[in-house]
Amino acid sequence: MIPLHLDWKKPADGVELEHVPFGQGDADPQLAIKSRSGRFEPKTYRLESLENPIVLHLVNARNDDDFKRFVSRFGTPRTDFGDIAYLRAMEVLRDDLTQDLEFCTDPSLNRIVDSEYLLQRVTLTPSFAYSESTDRYRLVLSVTNLEGLMRMEIAMALEVGATLIHCKHCSKAFLAGPMTRRRTDAVYCSDRCRVEGFKHAKTINQKGSGV
Ligand SMILES: [Zn+2]
Structure with missing residues (x-):
């Protein structure tokens, strides 16, 4: 199997909640999670098992603090709005992924056929990555963002029948x-x-x- 990975970044010094203008024009500012210091550290995620999937940390988020903890630990799900994550968008994504996860782990449904919608929203890019331990280049598939990686975790749960x-x-x-x-x-x-x-x-x- 070709390994799947994501080069991402997470806030280096924790996060805070702030009202941030949404889009352009006169739209009301929305509560967003942002890096406290503006500093980030690189993170690489690999999809190798389902022992501690990132998606469950989002699915189990119940309040603002849980969402803050998620961004602080893993980074923002996407980068459409730069380095911030709107709280409302995180709630919508949580509900969306929860539905996908419940659906993909329900043995009574024809899940493989209906998983098209889940997979359509993931973009994978092949590339060669150098491995120091083997001194060789290896073919890897990169996901576009953390949201894509979480969808691939759900797809993996479906494939193996978790x-x-x-x-x-x-x-x-x-x-x-x-x-x-x-x-x-x-x-x-x-x-x-x-x-x-x-x-x-x-x-x-x-x-x-x-x-
Ligand atoms: Zn428990």
Whole structure:
């Protein structure tokens, strides 16, 4: 398989929320996430497994702080508006990718046939990348932006037949099955949630038995 990667950048010193004019003219300023210092650091992402897909960090974003954390850690999903990410656009993208992910991991649907819409919005560019470890050039496919990489993660989940599960404790979404290193009968997203979940169940049992 030809490796897939993205050369991207992320804010070097965290992010902040600010009202920024939207487009041109008299449009009302919109809340946007922007780099605190204007400095960025390069990041390279590779699509090699589904152990910790970036798309889940966006799908699980519930509030402004979650979106800020996402941009601070991974960078903006696109660069149409320069280095900023409008909050509203992030919410729309989150809902869009959530729908795609739910659809692509639903075994009852004819997913491969209907995944055309998901794949149409990804642009891949082939190139040769030099590898220092092997002292050779290797053929790689580059995605245009972080949004494209997240769509390819969803496509990979579809290809391998990964399952989308919501954590029994915190209700966050996670993937299980092939390439995820999680069993499909997993009910908790993390060890922390498993411990909390057991504690919670114990409390309920104790109350129930009158202890
Ligand atoms: Zn959880």
